[in-house]
Amino acid sequence: MKTVEQVTAINQVSEYPQIEQTLWTELGSNEVMRLHCNETAFDIPQNLKQQLVNKMLNVAWNRYPDFHQTQLHALIAKEAGVATENIVLGNGSSQLIQQIVNCCSKFLSEAIIENPTFTVYHQMCQNERMPYKNWHISEENAFNLSTFPQVTEPSLIILTSPNNPTGASLPLTTLKTLLNQHPGCVFMVDEAYGEFGGESALPLVNEYANLLVLKTLSKGYGLPGIRFGYAAGNASLINLIKKHTIPFTINVFTELVVTDFLTNPLYSNVVKAHQARVKNLRDFVSYLLDEMADETSFSVLPSAANFILLRFHDAGLLEQIKQVLSARNIMVGYPVAQCLRLTIGTEVEMNTVLRLIKYEIRQHKASADELASIQVTQEMV
Structure with a gap:
């Protein structure tokens, strides 16, 4: 049974050596992947959170x-x-x-x-x-x-x-x-x-x-x-x-x-590191998606944000990808007709999505080729 959040989501190179090393690990299939709210996937370290909690104890809550x-x-x-x-x-x-x-x-x-x-x-x-x-x-x-x-x-x-x-x-x-x-x-x-x-x-x-x-x-x-x-x-x-x-x-x-x-410089350093990590991942993922794209499937829009918008030229392919992402508990955005918006998540999350999209493109193309072959055969008969 899907959650309300999932149903809502359904309807609506050398520069990257560290990324390449961590991209090829598969995410557990039971986890929910939040790639629809344009959140930053990287949280503040627990020790820094604890420092903030300790300071909150000294704040007057009654004022x-x-x-x-x-x-x-x-x-x-x-x-x-x-x-x-x-x-x-x-x-x-x-x-x-x-x-x-x-x-x-x-x-x-x-x-x-x-x-x-x-x-x-x-x-x-x-x-x-x-x-x-x-x-x-x-x-x-x-x-x-x-x-x-x-x-x-x-x-x-x-x-x-x-x-x-x-x-x-x-x-x-x-x-x-x-x-x-x-x-x-x-x-x-x-x-x-x-x-x-x-x-x-x-x-x-x-x-x-x-x-x-x-x-x-x-x-x-x-x-x-x-x-x-x-x-x-x-x-x-x-x-x-x-x-x-x-x-x-x-x-x-x-x-x-x-x-x-x-x-506090400790927080500033963490935030800057997270921002750089997101930007590097965004550019690398855009590069890989662009390699998969063509004029018959989808195009990748250039992005200066922490997400990427894909515009699909093939409605059947988009629907196929929607279904497989939903089945894998991967929540992405569909803010514009024939488009899919993908928030930049962790390296593991990005690898999972890229593999699924690549696989579905191959499957869709194979189905289209098979259908074309059948039509040719029928015409010859």
Whole structure:
């Protein structure tokens, strides 16, 4: 019997010597493989977790957090390279997205959202009864300015870099062009996957008064469980957004973990090692998948994130792969029609998926050849 999570998932070279040494071990067939949420597969070592737990014992659990989060604001501002008045903190970037859309819906008439993209943006706009237009992201030229929707009134323009689910990175030159063309619009650039690749727009915050940049510790830092994110922007814009929040969005335990992660070199070293490991695996897996791909089966989209999107040209092959992954308790994403999104997991997990895909391609091709042979024989008769 499948779990609710599984059913949901179903419906919706020398540079790599260490990877090559560990890729060829098979994963146990009874384990559930979580390759659908774009999580980082590598957790924090137990000894570092224990240090954090020990520090939590000294925190007053019976007291409210600092209302202004003064120390945490200062720490995040230093990390982002801006002043403290340019920062607003949030309970993960999703809460900040809701807060920003709620705020902007009061004085902006519509939104422009990439397509495809993270579905939360559409949901938040619908909740606020804010109409929106789609900017269609193509495979060949992801952020094509010639296809950018016409802006008739000041709007909230929601961009992502790297984009989820395509993995495409937004060039800063393209962003600057849009910022200069639409000074009356508010731009929100979500960089949830920014630690895995692409150019960050954070340095532009001091240059453009209408720019907001969202960051989170859920992806590149591998800490989705602690729920922490922040937005950087012009002080006047940040103050306006702060009026649309509730108090105490950051609890004392989250503040403790974030503070340690950004100030303790031990955590910093672990996070950097995990990020490098994910990026190396992503590039190596993309290379191997690209070798399997052709114009009749599927194509591999370039990715600057911690996932890879495969676009299938053969619906039968995609369905065959869906079934075998489901049977093996491997949860992947299907965010776009005829596409499969594969989160980068461990070396063992990647090996298992690659072997299954390669095997199914061979089986599918063999079946197609056999069918073609039968048809030829029938025609000759």
